Amino acid sequence: xxxxxEVDSLNKTFRIAKRxxxxxxxxxxxxxxxxxxxxxxxxLSLHVDQGEMIGLVGPNGAGKSTTMKMLAGILVPTSGTIRxxxxxxxxxxxxxxAHIGAVFGQRTQxxxxxxxxxxxxxxxxxxxxxxERHRHNLQRLSQLLDxxxxxxxxxxxxxxxxxxxxxxxxxxxxxxKLLYLDxxxxxxxxxxxxxxREFLLALNAEQGTTVLLTTHDMDDIETxxxxxxxxxxxxxLYDGTVSSIREQFGSERTLMxxxxxxxxxxxxxxxxxxxxxxxxxxxxxxxxxxxxxxxxSFKESALLSYELVAWLGARYRLRDVAFQEPEIExxxxxxxxxxxxxxxx
Amino acid sequence: xxxxxxxxxxxxxxxxxxxxxxxxxxxxxxxxDIFCSFTVTVLEFIAMLLFFIAFPxxxxxxxxxxxxxxxxxxxxxxxxxxxxxxxxxxxxxISHGEFDRVxxxxxxxxxxxxxxxxxxxxxxxxxxxxxxxxxxxxxxxGLQWTIGKxxxxxxxxxxxxxxxxxxxxxxxxxxxxxxxxTELINSLYYGARTMLGYPMTIYNRGLQGLxxxxxxxxxxxxxxxxxxxxKTLPFDLPQGVVFASPFAACAFALIAGLIWSFGxxxxxxxGS
Numbered sequence: 001x002x003x004x005x006e007v008d009s010l011n012k013t014f015r016i017a018k019r020x021x022x023x024x025x026x027x028x029x030x031x032x033x034x035x036x037x038x039x040x041x042x043x044l045s046l047h048v049d050q051g052e053m054i055g056l057v058g059p060n061g062a063g064k065s066t067t068m069k070m071l072a073g074i075l076v077p078t079s080g081t082i083r084x085x086x087x088x089x090x091x092x093x094x095x096x097x098a099h100i101g102a103v104f105g106q107r108t109q110x111x112x113x114x115x116x117x118x119x120x121x122x123x124x125x126x127x128x129x130x131x132e133r134h135r136h137n138l139q140r141l142s143q144l145l146d147x148x149x150x151x152x153x154x155x156x157x158x159x160x161x162x163x164x165x166x167x168x169x170x171x172x173x174x175x176x177k178l179l180y181l182d183x184x185x186x187x188x189x190x191x192x193x194x195x196x197r198e199f200l201l202a203l204n205a206e207q208g209t210t211v212l213l214t215t216h217d218m219d220d221i222e223t224x225x226x227x228x229x230x231x232x233x234x235x236x237l238y239d240g241t242v243s244s245i246r247e248q249f250g251s252e253r254t255l256m257x258x259x260x261x262x263x264x265x266x267x268x269x270x271x272x273x274x275x276x277x278x279x280x281x282x283x284x285x286x287x288x289x290x291x292x293x294x295x296x297s298f299k300e301s302a303l304l305s306y307e308l309v310a311w312l313g314a315r316y317r318l319r320d321v322a323f324q325e326p327e328i329e330x331x332x333x334x335x336x337x338x339x340x341x342x343x344x345x
Numbered sequence: 346x347x348x349x350x351x352x353x354x355x356x357x358x359x360x361x362x363x364x365x366x367x368x369x370x371x372x373x374x375x376x377x378d379i380f381c382s383f384t385v386t387v388l389e390f391i392a393m394l395l396f397f398i399a400f401p402x403x404x405x406x407x408x409x410x411x412x413x414x415x416x417x418x419x420x421x422x423x424x425x426x427x428x429x430x431x432x433x434x435x436x437x438x439i440s441h442g443e444f445d446r447v448x449x450x451x452x453x454x455x456x457x458x459x460x461x462x463x464x465x466x467x468x469x470x471x472x473x474x475x476x477x478x479x480x481x482x483x484x485x486x487g488l489q490w491t492i493g494k495x496x497x498x499x500x501x502x503x504x505x506x507x508x509x510x511x512x513x514x515x516x517x518x519x520x521x522x523x524x525x526x527t528e529l530i531n532s533l534y535y536g537a538r539t540m541l542g543y544p545m546t547i548y549n550r551g552l553q554g555l556x557x558x559x560x561x562x563x564x565x566x567x568x569x570x571x572x573x574x575x576k577t578l579p580f581d582l583p584q585g586v587v588f589a590s591p592f593a594a595c596a597f598a599l600i601a602g603l604i605w606s607f608g609x610x611x612x613x614x615x616g617s
Binding site: 014015066069072073074075076090093094095097098100102104107109111112113114118122125126127128154 | 352355356359360363366367368370371441442443445446448449450451452613614615616
């Protein structure tokens with residue numbers, strides 16, 4: 001396996017001028033700015049092989065996009081070394097750009113008022129793709145992504161799912177070695193999400209494209225990425241498989257119950273506003289209460305989920321129950337709060 | 346080198362074509378916009394002409410001569426405004442994060458920024474410039490045209506347009522630091538247009554020097570107009586200087602380009 005991305009001790013510090021309040025303050029900020037430094041990426045090392053599919057997760061502002069920008073050569077690192085596809089991004093940005101495809105879920109690179117096909121044709125010239133190769137790729141991509149039915153529709157009239165398929169085609173017409181996807185399934189319905197994921201799996205298997213994706217959707221990671229990297233405060237907290245992180249950190253599940261009104265009225269609450277439930281089995285805690293709704297967290301190892309439902313059902317009159325899987329954001333928060341740094345270099 | 350220049354040029358053509366086709370989707374809107382800006386600029390032009398009813402001769406310039414001068418500056422500015430809209434809009438490009446996309450493409454950054462817009466509706470001012478030019482010719486029946494005068498006119502308009510676009514690039518460069526100070530360059534951009542609508546003889550030597558040697562907009566309009574009308578050039582410059590307008594424009598654009606690329610480097614290290 002050849003390396004696609006090699007990153008060693010990458011750092012990025014931003015200097016941010018603090019603005020003072022008021023008019024005089026604004027003037028003072030210009031004359032004598034109060035500089036605050038922010039460590040956006042902190043000693044990050046990373047090795048990605050060609051053909052890998054990696055999920056990059058972390059809360060907003062964790063340093064994901066700063067990292068991606070440095071990988072693409074858009075942003076110059078404060079220190080550390082990067083090689084992507086054998087190139088040094090900051091020195092060979094334009095050369096590298098020919099090997100990178102990028103899709104930003106929130107923004108499109110397509111020309112809004114024109115038929116999709118026009119954008120796809122123009123991109124041939126932006127990336128200097130030969131006519132032959134472009135025709136071949138366009139044919140293959142429109143088949144895989146089922147673009148034919150809306151190739152002649154102006155982009156502004158496409159549904160979000162169609163637009164995303166169009167954007168994927170646009171990012172792949174020049175056969176990039178590395179595909180960067182920023183929240184590729186955001187806002188899509190279940191069917192559209194499944195379709196995008198299916199396509200990405202096929203792309204990765206057939207073309208061997210290396211895929212780096214950031215997402216808040218845990219299903220994206222689970223279906224697409226054997227490997228995931230968690231970043232927070234610019235540091236790599238975790239680098240490994242999704243299943244092992246679930247085992248180690250996602251073991252707490254949450255059950256939401258809605259009590260019958262009469263039952264709800266009888267509850268007594270403690271100082272924190274949480275109700276007293278007598279004789280709760282060990283390992284079960286009430287974490288939140290909102291009117292008749294209660295959230296209970298429990299460990300699967302201590303008590304199986306159906307046992308907890310049965311236990312509650314025997315003692316309280318319930319209107320509804322629902323299980324909530326741990327959100328990746330919660331898992332990351334727990335990893336961070338508990339100071340469990342897993343990354344080893 | 347030449348190959349890549351030719352490629353950039355044809356790419357620019359394609360980007361502009363996309364913009365034109367996109368704007369042609371809204372034909373009624375476009376027509377109305379052109380009509381409105383045409384009307385507004387024509388009214389400005391008429392207001393200026395009315396001034397000459399009271400003062401038929403200002404510092405040796407009569408109505409037809411001033412009409413010629415303002416029409417030429419309208420053409421320079423109108424063309425720049427149409428072709429440079431993408432640069433003028435740069436604050437938005439930055440704040441929407443679109444500039445990252447620009448850097449993600451293996452294509453010259455300047456070509457992409459200029460190619461990101463081409464505002465057909467600004468045709469209004471250009472039409473006014475052409476109309477004004479016609480009026481000026483009507484008011485100056487004795488004017489003799491030579492090949493040299495045509496050349497000076499064409500070079501002047503192209504140079505003026507380039508200088509105005511370069512001013513827009515200076516404004517865009519500020520956006521790499523803050524998008525709240527765009528007015529700073531607007532005062533130069535619109536100020537130069539308004540001030541050069543009048544004969545430069547009404548300004549003191551300092552201002553004349555500014556528009557000749559610092560922001561050489563006068564090379565685009567005032568010098569060619571003087572040459573066409575057979576008037577002496579400011580600072581007693583020799584008449585042949587009018588043909589140097591492309592050099593003045595290119596020198597200014599080059600300096601603006603260097604400042605711009607310094608801005609791009611700042612963006613790449615600050616990322617904001």
